[in-house]
Amino acid sequence: MSFKKLIEPLKDNLQQNGITQPNPLQTAILSKIKGGKSMFVMAPKNAGKTTSIVISVINKLKEAFEDAPRALIFVKDKEEALKLEEIFNTYKRGTDLRVYCAYEEHNMELxxxxxxxxxxxxxxxxxRLNRIFYLNGINLNKLQMCIVEDAEFLFRNNNFAEVTRTPESIGKCQYLVFSEKFDARFERWQDSFMYLSETVQFSK
Incomplete structure (x- = not known):
């Protein structure tokens, strides 16, 4: 998919940051993501996975709508959450999309x-997402995209089980898992909520 098909503010922001055309990974996956395909995307570091997430989410959501989130992105910790938020803030300029970070170090009630x-x-x-959800602090009924960034962290500290709970609470949704390599434990997701997914193995 060429950047010509992106919404104007996003396209302008990419150009202002020196990105004028999709890299090989983005050429391979952006049109499939735009079409609603659930995917496992396996690619090495610095292949453009994070930028692909940001481009896909902004281009799909386009503008603010109601109060419930339409995209949920799982990350390993506060540092990664804030880093990703900063990237979103760079590329969503000119839109009214709202981004929120939820992590353990922040006050739950707040x-x-x-x-x-x-x-x-x-x-x-x-x-933290599951704690907020079970306290009725977040509505996931409008969710369109559920994404895991750098999924290697899932296999530490019970994170895999925590993320697996989320699809049990939502309806139809697009799932995107980004990782450096495919882990056999992902097959459990292929057998349940990602049974129609495609796996893309990309090497530089």
């Missing part, structure tokens, strides 16, 4: 109050 005010994109650690 997070619930802030989420109640409305957001479009939630970047969250698995444990």
């Amino acid at each position: 997070q619930r109050e802030e989420l109640y005010l409305g957001t479009d994109i939630v970047i969250a650690t698995p444990k």
Whole structure:
């Protein structure tokens, strides 16, 4: 997919940051993501996985809508959440999309109050997202995209089980898992909520 098909603010922001055309990974996956395909994307570091996430989410959501989030992105910790939020803030300029980070180091009640005010994109650690959800602090009924960034972290500290709980609570949704390599444990997801997914193995 060429950048010509992106919404204007996103295309302008990419150009202002020196990105004028999709790299090989983005050429391979962006049109499939735009079409709603659930995918496992396996690619090495610096292949453009994070930028692919940001481009896909902004281009799909386009503008703020109601209060419930439409995209949920799981990350390993606070540092990664804030880093990803900064990238979103760079490329969503000119839109009114709202991004919110939920992680353990932040006050739970304050997070619930802030989420109640409305957001479009939630970047969250698995444990904190589930705690907020089970306290009725977040509505996932409008979710369109559920994404895992750098999925290697899932296999530490029970994160895999935490993320697996989320699809049990939502309806139809597009799932995207980005990782450096395919782990056999992902087959459990292929047998359940990602049974129609495609696996893309990309090497530089």
